[in-house]
Amino acid sequence: MVRARPPSEIEHMRSRIASRLRVLEELLNTQMEEYFSSPGSEGLAYSVRPHLRRYVEVAGQLLERMGGPDGDPVDDVVFMDVPVTLVDETDGTEEVYTVVLPEEGDPAKGHISCLSPLGLALLLKRVNDRVVIDAPGGRFTYRIAAVGSLAASE
Known part of the structure; x- marks a missing residue:
């Protein structure tokens, strides 16, 4: 069963998710290759990038809806740090x-x-x-x- 989060928890999540999205944008823009720098792993950076881009995009959209007038529609969604x-x-x-x-x-x-x-x-x-x-x-x-x-x- 999914429970509604209290406003203080929603605001904490919004802040944490927004912070993580900024870090992920930086990772995607400048640091991705260093995480996949071992020989033969070049393709991994390119296969991972679309997944993380989608997370950044969709999480940003969900972040805008969190705590809105329709309640918290993302109580059951897996975000980073949750x-x-x-x-x-x-x-x-x-x-x-x-x-x-x-x-x-x-x-x-x-x-x-x-x-x-x-x-x-x-x-x-x-x-x-x-x-x-x-x-x-x-x-x-x-x-x-x-x-x-x-x-x-x-």
């Missing part, structure tokens, strides 16, 4: 992750880089969406069970 609970469809286990900027990634703490296969796949997904990840370790299928403070408290 915890998300995933259920592994293979074994039913749950994990809580937060998509963060590349330099903040720390999988041991559940902080997943926005440039990773999982981070890219999660951005802008909604509760109950299915996420399939093709990673070096194999194919993983998850269902998004919760987003936001509900994910963090479960």
